[in-house]
Amino acid sequence: MSTPTPWRICALDDLEATGAKEFEYGNPRQYWGFVIRAGDGVRAYVNACPHVGLPLNLSGDHFFDTDGKLLLCQMHGALFRPDDGFCVSGPCEGEGLKRLNVEVRDGAVWLCP
Ligand code: FES
Numbered sequence: 001m002s003t004p005t006p007w008r009i010c011a012l013d014d015l016e017a018t019g020a021k022e023f024e025y026g027n028p029r030q031y032w033g034f035v036i037r038a039g040d041g042v043r044a045y046v047n048a049c050p051h052v053g054l055p056l057n058l059s060g061d062h063f064f065d066t067d068g069k070l071l072l073c074q075m076h077g078a079l080f081r082p083d084d085g086f087c088v089s090g091p092c093e094g095e096g097l098k099r100l101n102v103e104v105r106d107g108a109v110w111l112c113p
Pocket residue numbers: 049050051052053054055073074075076077078090091092
């Protein structure tokens with residue numbers, strides 16, 4: 001996979017509605033990730049659950065549980081900590097999401113190598 005670097009994912013404001021934004025990356029674009037607000041910053045992960053590789057969201061930019069505190073696999077109910085992607089409950093408990101390196105600059109979120 002090759003991705004032009006750094007690569008603009010979205011405006012920071014795009015995270016306001018749901019706290020998350022799904023994006024496609026790679027060259028050609030063939031991988032899916034998502035970026036979230038986490039504390040004062042942002043985190044990004046590959047959008048694939050560690051146990052069978054399905055995306056966490058079923059549609060749109062909905063990645064958080066109803067409390068807005070944990071990330072949720074909408075298919076099986078697994079819960080992940082936003083800060084580090086660690087699964088605290090569900091079929092992949094003890095495993096973790098694969099983190100992507102991002103930074104915030106000029107009001108936007110950028111995917112970095
Ligand atoms: S795909 Fe792993 S918990 Fe849903």
